[in-house]
Amino acid sequence: MKVVSRFEANLLRILHFFLGRVPREQAVPLLLNAHAQPPCLSATAVELVQDALAKGLTLVLARGGGWRRERHLRGDRVADGRLWERTPPAELGLAFSRHSLNFLVWVTAHKPATDKPGWAAPIKELSPADSLLLYLAYSALHGSLRGSEAAPLVSGPALSRNALCRLAYPDDFLDPAEPLPDFAPWTTGLGACILEALQTTLAQRWLETERDKAHVGQWQELRARGRAQEAVLLAFLQAVETARRLDLARFLLRTLARVLTPGATADLWGTRVVQGGPRMADRVETTQAALALVRQTDRFQRWERAARGVGFFDDGYEASQLTKTDWERHGGDDLHARAQTILRATDPLRVQTEGHP
Amino acid sequence: MSRAYRIRVRESIQRLVRADDRVSTQLEMLEILPCEQMAALLKRELVGRGFTEKSGKLTRTKDGVNVTIETETGTVSVAAELSEKVELEGEKETRAYTDVGPSAQKTKQALREDVRADLERQAQRRQQDLQCEATDKLEGQLSDLRQELDQAINRVTAEALKQKAAQMGQIKEMTEDPQSGSLTIVLEV
Numbered sequence: 127m128k129v130v131s132r133f134e135a136n137l138l139r140i141l142h143f144f145l146g147r148v149p150r151e152q153a154v155p156l157l158l159n160a161h162a163q164p165p166c167l168s169a170t171a172v173e174l175v176q177d178a179l180a181k182g183l184t185l186v187l188a189r190g191g192g193w194r195r196e197r198h199l200r201g202d203r204v205a206d207g208r209l210w211e212r213t214p215p216a217e218l219g220l221a222f223s224r225h226s227l228n229f230l231v232w233v234t235a236h237k238p239a240t241d242k243p244g245w246a247a248p249i250k251e252l253s254p255a256d257s258l259l260l261y262l263a264y265s266a267l268h269g270s271l272r273g274s275e276a277a278p279l280v281s282g283p284a285l286s287r288n289a290l291c292r293l294a295y296p297d298d299f300l301d302p303a304e305p306l307p308d309f310a311p312w313t314t315g316l317g318a319c320i321l322e323a324l325q326t327t328l329a330q331r332w333l334e335t336e337r338d339k340a341h342v343g344q345w346q347e348l349r350a351r352g353r354a355q356e357a358v359l360l361a362f363l364q365a366v367e368t369a370r371r372l373d374l375a376r377f378l379l380r381t382l383a384r385v386l387t388p389g390a391t392a393d394l395w396g397t398r399v400v401q402g403g404p405r406m407a408d409r410v411e412t413t414q415a416a417l418a419l420v421r422q423t424d425r426f427q428r429w430e431r432a433a434r435g436v437g438f439f440d441d442g443y444e445a446s447q448l449t450k451t452d453w454e455r456h457g458g459d460d461l462h463a464r465a466q467t468i469l470r471a472t473d474p475l476r477v478q479t480e481g482h483p
Numbered sequence: 484m485s486r487a488y489r490i491r492v493r494e495s496i497q498r499l500v501r502a503d504d505r506v507s508t509q510l511e512m513l514e515i516l517p518c519e520q521m522a523a524l525l526k527r528e529l530v531g532r533g534f535t536e537k538s539g540k541l542t543r544t545k546d547g548v549n550v551t552i553e554t555e556t557g558t559v560s561v562a563a564e565l566s567e568k569v570e571l572e573g574e575k576e577t578r579a580y581t582d583v584g585p586s587a588q589k590t591k592q593a594l595r596e597d598v599r600a601d602l603e604r605q606a607q608r609r610q611q612d613l614q615c616e617a618t619d620k621l622e623g624q625l626s627d628l629r630q631e632l633d634q635a636i637n638r639v640t641a642e643a644l645k646q647k648a649a650q651m652g653q654i655k656e657m658t659e660d661p662q663s664g665s666l667t668i669v670l671e672v
Contacts, residue, residue: 404611404614404615404618405504405614405617405618406504406505406506406618406621406622407504407505407506410506473508474506474508474622474625475506475507475508475559475561475625475628475629475632
């Protein structure tokens with residue numbers, strides 16, 4: 127039997143909570159209290175952490191969406207199958223830096239209320255696996271600790287500049303001065319594979335985010351949320367466009383297909399609250415912000431139109447076929463038409479061209 | 484012991500309060516002719532409707548609402564700006580044990596600040612009222628403007644169609660119904 131100290135046991139329990147193996151009730155009391163930090167961890171504890179990270183994160187990715195048979199790009203070709211069939215398992219290895227262990231020690235040792243700045247680490251030194259662990263920690267803590275005295279646990283530059291956290295929880299980061307993360311590392315190599323595995327989770331998160339807007343009571347909050355979303359969307363979509371990995375934005379098309387139902391109106395995005403805005407300029411701006419995702423249908427349509435123009439003998443033919451397939455599978459033309467109807471209806475000055483000679 | 488002295492202060496402030504509101508949108512025009520020609524047609528139509536060219540943009544001010552149209556990009560901006568010079572006066576009084584010395588000065592100063600704060604609040608309320616007026620003014624004109632721009636776009640589209648038809652062949656017959664906005668062109672190619 128392996129023996130670890132009380133601190134190490136707490137650390138392992140918290141780690142397993144992040145990996146979804148321990149219920150929240152067991153982990154939250156440990157997170158809310160400070161524990162005396164030992165000078166170092168025992169070899170046994172480090173070994174157990176390594177084992178939990180290696181197996182736990184792999185399992186999270188596999189269960190989260192890696193098991194699904196999907197089609198994604200590998201270079202200019204389309205690869206079909208489960209994540210480990212699309213990419214050789216050797217290339218899917220998760221390498222953790224010392225920052226992962228530092229984070230776990232910090233989160234176990236500190237009482238959040240007395241450590242306001244949150245955990246910090248040099249962003250450039252974080253590997254994709256480190257970022258994934260931070261994202262899982264953020265996700266686990268998101269519902270239970272947000273807004274409470276433990277908020278510093280889910281703040282700090284390492285989390286606010288984590289691309290996965292920003293992509294999954296865009297409206298948690300409302301400060302416009304907060305710099306956006308660099309999405310480029312998530313469009314190639316291991317980062318892109320992780321993003322492929324998280325497609326279902328991200329689609330679900332964005333669906334919740336879009337539906338939540340209907341419950342926002344203040345127009346200022348709705349505008350702030352929309353702006354935060356738009357900033358993330360623009361940065362992410364630009365990154366996938368630059369890397370020619372349009373398939374990585376599939377989760378947004380899935381979300382649009384769920385929210386842009388026939389007969390959908392702007393009220394579903396909470397735009398009723400904009401009537402409380404004092405100026406028309408504020409109302410229009412708030413409405414546009416609330417419809418940040420809906421307005422992206424133009425960009426998706428542009429991608430599809432460009433894909434149509436790629437011939438059989440042209441470079442990127444398979445990639446363009448995948449873009450067209452995604453568009454058709456999610457009813458892209460209908461989505462675009464519904465989005466345009468909503469946008470026209472919310473534009474106080476939109477001049478209609480229907481009925482022209 | 485009763486307070487025998489009455490201290491009264493009077494203050495006035497002058498403020499220039501401003502309020503503005505604006506909306507903008509894109510005109511949707513069919514690309515029947517090249518962009519530059521469509522822009523030229525639109526420009527001609529808008530000039531006929533009272534717009535004047537200022538630094539490359541067409542503008543018109545009517546009832547305090549300024550409409551600016553960039554014909555090249557089709558961007559329409561509508562803005563209402565109001566300003567008003569506000570002069571406010573206020574007076575307050577209180578009772579004190581004395582009307583001279585540091586204590587009386589202090590009382591007067593406190594009273595003066597109180598009156599000023601009151602006047603500032605009134606000025607702020609006036610600014611809010613003016614903001615509502617600007618927004619109402621803008622909203623009031625939008626409906627008419629939308630209709631007018633719709634008509635302008637229809638006429639530009641019709642003109643563009645005629646020119647396009649003339650480029651394609653000889654126009655044999657052309658019937659236009661202003662009521663329904665329909666235009667029928669018979670061509671010989």
